[in-house]
Amino acid sequence: MSDEARAAAVHPSTVEDGWPEGLRGPALLARTAYNRDAAFTEEERDALGLRGLMPWGVVGLAQQVALELEHLHDKSDDLEKYIGLAALQDRNETLFYRLLTDHLEELAPIVYTPTVGDACRRFSHVVRRTRGLWITPDDIDRIPRLLANAQRPGVRLTAATALTLVVIPTLYFQFTRKDSSGASERGLPR
Numbered sequence: 140m141s142d143e144a145r146a147a148a149v150h151p152s153t154v155e156d157g158w159p160e161g162l163r164g165p166a167l168l169a170r171t172a173y174n175r176d177a178a179f180t181e182e183e184r185d186a187l188g189l190r191g192l193m194p195w196g197v198v199g200l201a202q203q204v205a206l207e208l209e210h211l212h213d214k215s216d217d218l219e220k221y222i223g224l225a226a227l228q229d230r231n232e233t234l235f236y237r238l239l240t241d242h243l244e245e246l247a248p249i250v251y252t253p254t255v256g257d258a259c260r261r262f263s264h265v266v267r268r269t270r271g272l273w274i275t276p277d278d279i280d281r282i283p284r285l286l287a288n289a290q291r292p293g294v295r296l297t298a299a300t301a302l303t304l305v306v307i308p309t310l311y312f313q314f315t316r317k318d319s320s321g322a323s324e325r326g327l328p329r
């Protein structure tokens with residue numbers, strides 16, 4: 140059985156759900172939208188070429204959320220928590236969004252007002268990796284091309300900010316347009 144067939148047997152719906160076909164090994168771990176760190180099962184590690192690339196123990200998502208929350212509670216101020224959350228998002232988006240949704244009331248003031256204001260003022264000291272899409276008034280005629288450059292299919296929500304402000308979590312975009320027959324078509328504008 141090929142590695143791709145084993146991966147499909149472990150994750151039969153991965154390609155349909157947007158898992159890039161053939162993504163495995165270090166390339167998989169580098170893709171934050173697909174990296175689940177230690178939550179990959181033994182079978183997934185074998186099928187996806189991950190065996191030996193991470194510690195041997197499997198740690199479920201709930202345990203990872205608890206550990207990340209503990210790490211956040213150890214930080215001395217909200218800006219440090221913001222930076223820690225941004226680093227988590229850069230490493231493992233699944234864990235980041237689960238932590239955020241499970242503890243939204245506690246974390247909303249860190250990823251949004253008021254902490255994000257301080258992060259915006261200190262952007263050059265805080266940014267570790269840019270994400271999202273930057274569109275300026277000079278780009279008005281290039282917006283479709285800029286949107287296509289983002290290459291984030293399957294995303295259903297967007298957040299927009301003014302000026303040079305940055306908000307995490309940056310949520311990406313997906314447009315629905317109607318073709319000439321009136322049928323809906325999802326995707327980026329042409």
